[in-house]
Structure formats: C-alpha cells, structure tokens
Amino acid sequence: MSMVISEDRGAVRHVVLNRPEKRNAMNQQLLQELAAALGQAAAQDAVRCVVLRGSGPVFSAGVDLAELAQHAGRPGVLRPFREVFLECANRCEAMPKPVVCQIQRACIGGALEVALGCDLRVASSDAQLGLPEVKLGLIPDVGGSSRLPALVGLGRAKELIMTGRMIDGAEAARIGLVNRAVAPEELESATEALVEELLANSPIAVGRAKHVMDASARPALSQTLEMEIAVQEYCVAAAREQAAREQAAGAQPAGEQPAGEAGEVALSRS
Secondary structure, three states: OOOEEEEEEOOEEEEEEOOHHHOOOEOHHHHHHHHHHHHHHHHOOOOOEEEEEEOOOOOEOOEOHHHHHOOOOOOOOOHHHHHHHHHHHHHHHHOOOOEEEEEOOEEEOHHHHHHHOOOEEEEEOOOEEEOOHHHHOOOOOOOHHHHHHHHHOHHHHHHHHHHOOOEEHHHHHHHOOOOEEEOHHHHHHHHHHHHHHHHOOOHHHHHHHHHHHHHHHHHHHHHHHHHHHHHHHHHHHHHHHHHHHHHHOOOOOHHHOOOOOOOOOOOOOO
16 A cells, blocks of 8 residues: 555645554655655646645654664664655755645654645644654754754744654744644645645746745755764764663663654664
C-alpha cells in the first residue's frame, strides 16, 4: 500500500500522508514516496497549487520511533533518513507553485519541520505543534532551526526549541507559526478557501513572488542546515558518551525512558 497518495482536484494536487494506523508517522518509505510525489507535482504545469495533508484524524505524529529504534546505536546508518527528510522540506520550499499544509490534531518534530518548508499553514485550533528534540538531547536538524525564527522571530523560536514546549493551533496562529487556526470541523473548508484565493491570481506572479521571497532567506538557510548537521552529530556523540559513563557506573542511561508516541525525534538521527 502506498504511504503517500496524490489526488487531483482541478488544478490542486493533494499530497496525502497515508499511514493513519500509525498516526502518519514518517518512516523511510513514507519520506521517499513524499519526496517523489512533491517532485511530480513540481514538474506538472497543470498543477497550480499543492495541499499537503494527512489521512485520518492526525497530520503526523513525527518520526516513526519504532523504525528508528531498530537502528539505535549504529552511527551513520540513519544519515540517508535525515537526507530524505530534508529533501521533503526543501522540495516544499522550492516548489514553483504555492504549497499549503493542512494540519489537524498533531504536527510534531520532523513533521513540523516539513510543514515549515511549506508556504502557508492552516491548522485546527486544537492541533498540537512542537519541536521536542531537546527533550531527548537533540536539536531540530531538518531546517527547523532556521525556518522557525524566520516565521515567529528569534525570541519565540528560541523559547519553543529550547524548552521543547508544545503549543496548540490557536497559539500557533497568534505567534505566526501557522497562518490561521480554525475549528476542527472548519479545517478543510478554510484550506479550500485559502487555495481558491491563491488560484484567483496569476500563477506566474504567485510563483515568482514566492521565489523572490525565498531567495532572500536562502543563504542563511544553507549555512544553518550545515550547522545543524554538525551540531546534531555532536549531540548524538555526547549522549552516547554520557550513556556509556552511566552504564559503567551501573546507572540507567538518562535517555532510556520510553518515548511517548507524540514525542518525535530519534536518538540516532545521525
């Protein structure tokens, strides 16, 4: 079964995460299919707008922790995983047409970093959004450290990333993390209304306006992405050293407590 489905509704391509039984958790297969679907949408002139959404009640709970646990403690194995994750976020940003992310219930960790690569975000007021990587001794490493400050300002971005705090859709709209938050039952219609506004304008002008605005931030983004890789590798190495010391002392490593389904992140994203 495909983990990502593409549906055309007129000139709008809906790219749908399709693992509802896993809360659309992002594993290697889903990310590869998502990257391919985004590439296809970008290449088709008949597609004027892309809506990224999840099937079922949740947009995405983030990284598939069960899959990552299979590779825990194997340095370098998960680098391709991060690369395809980053490719998804970058393809949303580089798309020569607007990408709208429709967020229901949960958008956590890596899922939020992909959403940050989109142009516009519409969330249900009860959605839970956050970057909880620091709670596992890591940092957001798929562009979140750069894209989040650009949206909400450096101070608010530091607070969200350094505390790992979750916020609801209403708060996300208040600080500019999402463009609007609506009642859950109005989410689909609100997304459709925003898309109709976009389609009412010149596709060339909309695409070029997006390109110019993104280009102004791209040099800083490129530098930050390289820094994220280096810092994440340092964090992973430090966590392993600490775990080894604690194990040698007969203590349980601090990071071994069970991770909740909503807690995204991977201890071995390296």
